[in-house]
Amino acid sequence: MAPSSSLAPAALAAVLLLLVPAMAVDYYVAADGADANAGTSPDAAWRTLARVNAAELLPGDTIRFRRGDTWRGQLIPKSGGDAGVITYTAYGEGPKPLLLGSLDLSPPDIWVPAGDNLWETRPAESLGEPILGTPGAPGPVRWSLYCENGAQATMAYDAATGECRIHCDASGGVGSDIQLIAAPFAVSSNVALQLRFRARASQPFHLPGPVLMKAGPPWTGYSTTRYERIGDVGTEWVEMSRLYGISVNADDGRLTLFLGGALPAGADLFLADLTLSPCDPSAIPLVDVGNLIFDDEAECGVKVFEPDQLDGQGKYWYDEARCVVRMWSAGNPGEHYRHIEGALRQHIVDQSGVGYVTYDGLCLKYGGAHGFGGGSTQHITIRDCDLGYIGGGDQMGGDQTVRFGNGIEFWGAAHDCLVENCRLWQIYDAALTNQNLGSVVEEANITYRNNVIWDSEYSFEYWNRPAESITRNIVFEHNTCVRAGFGWGHTQRPDPSGRHLCFYTSDATASDIIIRDNIFCEAREHAFSAQWWNREQLPSLVMDHNLWFQSEGAVISYADARYTVDQFAAYQAELGLDANSVAAEARFVNADAFDFRLAPGSPGIGAASDGTDMGAAGPVLQP
Secondary structure, X not given: OOOOHHHHHHHHHHHHHHHHHHHOOEEEEOOOOOOOOOOOOHHHOEXXXXXXXXXXXXXXXXXXXXOOOEEEOOEOOOOOEOOEOEEEEEEOOOOOOEEEOEEEOOOHHHEEEEEOOXXXXXXXXXXXXXXXXXXXXXOEOOEEEEEOOOOEEEEEEEXXXXXXXXEEEEOOOOHHHEEEEEEEEEEOOOOEEEEEEEEEEOOOEEEOOOEEXXXXXXOXXXXXXXXXXXXXXXXXXXXXXXXXXXXXXXXXXXXXEEOOOOOOOOOEEEEEXXXXXXXXXXXXXXXXXXXXXXXXOOEEOEEXXXXXXXXXXXEEEEEOOOOEEEEEOOOOHHHHOOOEEEEEOOOOEEOOOOEEEEEEOOEEEEEOOOOEEOEOOEEEEEEOXXXXXXXXXXOOEOOEOOEEOOOEEEEOOOEEEEEEOOEEEEEOOEEEEEEEOOOOOEEEEEEEEOOEEEOOOEEEEEEEOOOOOEEEEEEEEOOEEEEEOOOOOHHHOOOOOOEEEEEOOOOOEEEEEEEEOOEEEEEOOEEEEXXXXXXXXXXXXXXXXXXXXXXXXOOEEEOOEXXXXXXXXXXXXXXXXXXXXXXXXXXXXXHHHOEEEEOOOOOOOOOOOOOOOOOOOOOOOOO
């Protein structure tokens, strides 16, 4: 007898659900693979992060990086869904797969003399003919001019000389009101592009940086490079250049000069000899270099923001107009140092807007921005990952020099995320953080547990603004946090502090921020700093069964109160926090070898809320 037709949809749905796991695919990536391979077995592995980023993945799929191998660049994950997460993990034997957010600046031939004891990374060199160029070169520039919102300008182009003249009658209020456009042309993520041209104007003004973008809606950017002002234009011809790192492969590239609000009314702008040429990006720091790591972490460079501050070995300056690193060194840096890594200002894993992803067993090092970064993430699990020497890049660029860089950051509307069994060290800002500014969001159900953190400026940082936002159910438990503010970046910061828990001004309505079963041992400033909070925010905190130690100064700084280790009982009584916590020195198995397990007899043994030891459990933690 045939089954009832009313049961067919449900039966079909059940069959489809059973098929989803069977349809999941494992892809393999190895340093000696090839991107033309299928990627579906170790013998047919892909090679590059670019191939991984381009893969059309489905819920349940897994990307497996071979242990012992190294990749440079940026991982851009794909989202899974309710049917299954997408997993990025390891296979094989040996050390964890290493994702480096840096350039290898070790070879001596990368460096060229730039003055007394000054050296620069070699400027970009063209790989071939321009994709846009002056008359006689392939692809002469095809200019067009667009005006809106009452802005008025005219353009004249001399095809014989390649000179373009723009006359402005009304400048408008914003850059998009006057747009000088060259399009379309093809771009490739395998190369960088170098723009060169000459410019002069009848009136001096600041020329905004030309933008490399998509030629049609949604007008997205095609470059990883920021577009600050390219330079000052005066009445005499001046040479200008700009480098672009390319993030896509596309045939609809567009170069746009946003002149609205910049080119003065009544002024003429002249452009000549414009070329846009491909160049090799492998040794060009196309974005700010946030740190130099010398000789396998023996020491770090000292970043300065003006070239005249280069006055000692290892000090360096990033020239964002020319995309070169200039450094003071008694000899060629590639000979003075055995190895040099230049940490680039981009997230090693950029998971903006991504959800239902698991990372398991990866190692991320030498990034100038965040290790894992990006806003509006959900259902993210980061497990058994190592992150070291992260951050230090210039966040704003131009005249606004603000260095930043967190190990793992959940920004904005993040929810249902888990970080567990990870090791984080030498982070410029916070090892772990969820934070928000500006947008009204809800941050919820984020757990950090069983992680080991050392020598970072902050172990955990939290804030959420504006007041209309909501924070709820943030759990920080069974973590071991050691030596906050003892990292490479502390003495270079304009605001050195060193805090294990750093709670900045946070106006959002908050509930159930749970801090329990952790070890907080030594901080340059305070182990717990919430001096920007008030007593009315106390009910949002649930803090208990923690082990606190600070050899000198205040261990707790909350609102208008400060408490040393000797005053810990007063802190418990007055704030009503940490009723079952202990203020005493944690004794580790071997802190010098980064084994931060509690030694027998330590006061945290068996003192966690669940009857286990305080802090993170696990094996010897040598990185």
